[in-house]
Amino acid sequence: MKKTMIFAFLCMPVLLAAEQAPAAVSPEAKGADAAQAQVMDVAERNKMLYSLGFLLGDNLKKQLILDNEDDYKALSQGMRDSLLNKKSQTDLEKYKPSIIQKYQDDAKTISAKREAAQQEYMASFQKEKGVKTLDNGAMMKLSRAGKGKTPKADATVTVHYTGTLIDGTKFDSSRDRGEAFTTKLTDVIPCWTKALQQMKPGSRAKVVCPPDTAYGNRPVGQIPANSVLVFDVEMLPEGK
Numbered sequence: 001m002k003k004t005m006i007f008a009f010l011c012m013p014v015l016l017a018a019e020q021a022p023a024a025v026s027p028e029a030k031g032a033d034a035a036q037a038q039v040m041d042v043a044e045r046n047k048m049l050y051s052l053g054f055l056l057g058d059n060l061k062k063q064l065i066l067d068n069e070d071d072y073k074a075l076s077q078g079m080r081d082s083l084l085n086k087k088s089q090t091d092l093e094k095y096k097p098s099i100i101q102k103y104q105d106d107a108k109t110i111s112a113k114r115e116a117a118q119q120e121y122m123a124s125f126q127k128e129k130g131v132k133t134l135d136n137g138a139m140m141k142l143s144r145a146g147k148g149k150t151p152k153a154d155a156t157v158t159v160h161y162t163g164t165l166i167d168g169t170k171f172d173s174s175r176d177r178g179e180a181f182t183t184k185l186t187d188v189i190p191c192w193t194k195a196l197q198q199m200k201p202g203s204r205a206k207v208v209c210p211p212d213t214a215y216g217n218r219p220v221g222q223i224p225a226n227s228v229l230v231f232d233v234e235m236l237p238e239g240k
Contacts, residue, residue, distance in 0.1 A: 062224075065106045111226075118228040121166040125208050132198065138191040139208045146203025146235060151185060157196055158182045161233045171222040180236055189214050191229070201237040206230065 066072060081088065122139070125131060131141045151157050158180050162173040174181045185193045191209030199205055209229040211217070219225045 144204040146200035148201045158236045199235045204234040
């Protein structure tokens with residue numbers, strides 16, 4: 001994975017095109033078809049907007065701690081009133097300081113829990129049979145040995161990989177794209193530079209990258225700052 005690669009979440013536009021009815025179709029049939037298409041368009045728009053709302057909620061819950069149904073109701077009512085241009089039921093200026101404080105407090109709590117979970121994940125992985133800890137702290141476990149020579153630090157390699165967070169959230173995959181990834185080992189994150197030098201053509205490994213061997217405190221696309229990254233990497237033979 002290149003250091004400069006940007007992982008971006010894109011909301012793709014829905015392109016809706018109405019097909020012209022054949023000349024032999026009656027006006028009544030044309031009207032029925034148009035009505036049906038409109039119903040379908042509305043249904044798809046509702047699904048799109050629902051998906052947008054779901055994603056907004058998913059993003060919000062990563063930043064705030066909401067404990068119960070009353071929390072959800074109050075938050076959703078405030079959003080609804082704002083979207084409908086209704087007058088706020090509260091003095092917004094009065095609550096701004098406490099809103100900022102909640103964001104700050106929740107961020108600390110969420111970050112601490114996430115860090116604890118990541119440390120637990122790495123400690124557990126390190127205890128697995130066959131795990132090798134590299135000199136920069138990255139860890140790897142071969143599931144297939146491969147044959148031939150291991151690459152040097154400045155070599156160019158071709159791999160297939162899938163990258164996830166420790167909870168299994170996938171953020172990138174050459175396999176999903178159906179296209180192998182070719183790169184120089186000098187152009188990838190430090191975790192990869194070290195781990196791939198331990199792999200032979202045809203080998204496959206699980207590679208766990210501590211934050212300081214990946215993107216550190218930089219959030220990248222779907223990857224939050226200070227994330228432990230997990231890769232399923234397969235080194236392909238030359239010409240594959």
